Amino acid sequence: MTSDFAAVAAHPVPPDTGPPNPVPPDTGPQLNLPAITRWFRRHGRELPWRHPDAGAWAVLVSEVMLQQTPVARVLEPYSSWMQRWPTPDALAAEPAGAAVQAWGRLGYPRRALRLHAAAAAITERHAGVVPATLDELLALPGVGEYTARAVLAFAYRRRAAVVDTNVRRVLQRRLHGNDDGRPATAADRAELLALLPAQHERAATASAAIMEFGALVCTARQPDCGHCxxxxxxxxxxTGRPTATTPRRTQAWAGTDRQVRGRLLAIVRDAADRGVGQVLLPELESAWGEPVQRERCLQSLLADGLLVRSGPAVRLPGH
Ligand code: SF4
Incomplete structure (x- = not known):
């Protein structure tokens, strides 16, 4: 197994006391969710948002933070966030800039604004309780098909097809002999839904199990087939592990607008951390020497609402 796999702790999912799920015979391609679930009960990681008492808000926060971000980077910001804002109304009571400031260096900071907007909507429309229906979840700002189903399955223990890139990869490899690295689609959700156990609790555990299996064993770059x-x-x-039909993209960072935006935002965020409300525009010049790109990135941060113009200065929204 990989070092990640060796480091996992026993998972707090209680043992299944119902009748055993039948393990399909070895007759061709099969997902074998019963076996994946048994593996998960032994080897799934003990993560704070998986604790039985974590609640739906914790699951929603973790799912937004985990988008395009590995677990190891999320653990500390998640813990700080939940201590400061243990409920949606606690977050909604503060300005959006507080969320951007607390987001720190987690990356893709528009997620902080979306989470703040979702908290406000939950407070206004649902009396501070994260809704438990697919339609209501999808109506929240920034909550898409994946996140809505993740909240349903992991927080409310409902039967919902939660398909991220990890889950899709396992489905594609095991059932179709394919490894195209493409994002999940509605067809993937329909395929998984047909394979999930009928009982809600079992389906919810199976959903977490296949995702964890894709994250730890059947990984994108180094699937541990020898110890599968x-x-x-x-x-x-x-079929001999055919090579991926779509080359996996490695996201460039150095010199990109993402990097410049991050540097500009870090200057304003650091000023806010020191209790300084705003940063004069010339102070941003140290972030990036190339003025055209710097200005383009500053304008995009203003357009996104991550920064607000205040005369000759910029500040976080609501600060
Ligand atoms: S780890 Fe290898 S053998 Fe196991 S499901 Fe993934 S691709 Fe198949």
Missing amino acids: PLPAGCLWLA
């Missing part, structure tokens, strides 16, 4: 707990029924392994 369920090699039988995997079409991708049976």
